[in-house]
Amino acid sequence: QKEVEQNSGPLSVPEGAIASLNCTYSDRGSQSFFWYRQYSGKSPELIMFIYSNGDKEDGRFTAQLNKASQYVSLLIRDSQPSDSATYLCAVKRRQGGKLIFGQGTELSVKP
Amino acid sequence: ETGVTQTPRHLVMGMTNKKSLKCEQHLGHNAMYWYKQSAKKPLELMFVYNFKEQTENNSVPSRFSPECPNSSHLFLHLHTLQPEDSALYLCASSHYVTAGGIQETQYFGPGTRLLVL
Numbered sequence: 001q002k003e004v005e006q007n008s009g010p011l012s013v014p015e016g017a018i019a020s021l022n023c024t025y026s027d028r029g030s031q032s033f034f035w036y037r038q039y040s041g042k043s044p045e046l047i048m049f050i051y052s053n054g055d056k057e058d059g060r061f062t063a064q065l066n067k068a069s070q071y072v073s074l075l076i077r078d079s080q081p082s083d084s085a086t087y088l089c090a091v092k093r094r095q096g097g098k099l100i101f102g103q104g105t106e107l108s109v110k111p
Numbered sequence: 112e113t114g115v116t117q118t119p120r121h122l123v124m125g126m127t128n129k130k131s132l133k134c135e136q137h138l139g140h141n142a143m144y145w146y147k148q149s150a151k152k153p154l155e156l157m158f159v160y161n162f163k164e165q166t167e168n169n170s171v172p173s174r175f176s177p178e179c180p181n182s183s184h185l186f187l188h189l190h191t192l193q194p195e196d197s198a199l200y201l202c203a204s205s206h207y208v209t210a211g212g213i214q215e216t217q218y219f220g221p222g223t224r225l226l227v228l
Contacts, residue, residue: 004153032215043201043219044154045113088154092215098167099217101154 001026004091006102014110019076021105023089026070032092033065033072038104039085047087048074079109114138115220117202123226124192132187132223134202142207143185144217145177148199160185161207192227199224 005024013019021035032051036044050056050063050072062075072091076083086104093100114137124130136143145157159167160179174196176188185202203217 008151034216036219043113043199043222046216046218049216090154098156098159098169103151103153 002102003027003100004089004102006087006089006105008103009106010108011105012108012110013079015079015081017079017109019079019083019107019109021074021076021087021089021107023072023074023091023102024070025072025089025091025100027091027093028067028070030067030070030091030093033063034090034092034099035061035063035074036088036090037085038088044088076107079107081109081111083107084109113218113220115202115204115218117200117220117223119223120221121224121226123228124189125228126192126194128192129188129190131189132200132202132225134185134187134204134220136183136185136202136204136218136220138204138218140204140206140218141182142205143179143182144203144205145185145187146201146203146219148201148222150198154201157187189225192225194227197225197227 034049035047038044048063050065056063060077064073086106088104089102090099118133142161147155157171158177163179178186199222201222202220205217
């Protein structure tokens, strides 16, 4: 079992729709969860992080964490073609521990 | 711009060459990282330095040799690489705080795309 799993996609959504990106992790002791966006040929850039169960909103982005289910998701409202990228989920198992990345989900937003 | 720079941005080298990748961070961080990103594979952590001391070597072959002269600079020395080492090499930095929290968020440089012939 992979430590951090994501559906590789591609996930295709129409412009203006909600894109839902999912991530599961295997270590129950994981404490910090990060979403990065990576455009083709570019380096990852941080979108959001979340530590507590529940929802965290930042603009069009909402991160959701459910530690009991070992599940973290990213919702993108009013998706735009410029949101088309690969979204990486990353999990840190303990304070100071290394960041474990999923393989990423490719999102395509169609005009 | 994230405050982390990498040079060169592209590198082509033969298997017998020796080259070095450079990373510099201007964020006041004290932890620096090297990652390898190959096509269709997750980011792989290679090395971690905290306060200039190497704290993690993720079973990386000895043909990759890191160097961290100070908290702002990180090098990756390459020698006798193999074609399968062709990948995007990413440097990242963060604060290192045992209490955790936002300060451990890692910020990535633009990467060096390496092709080994």
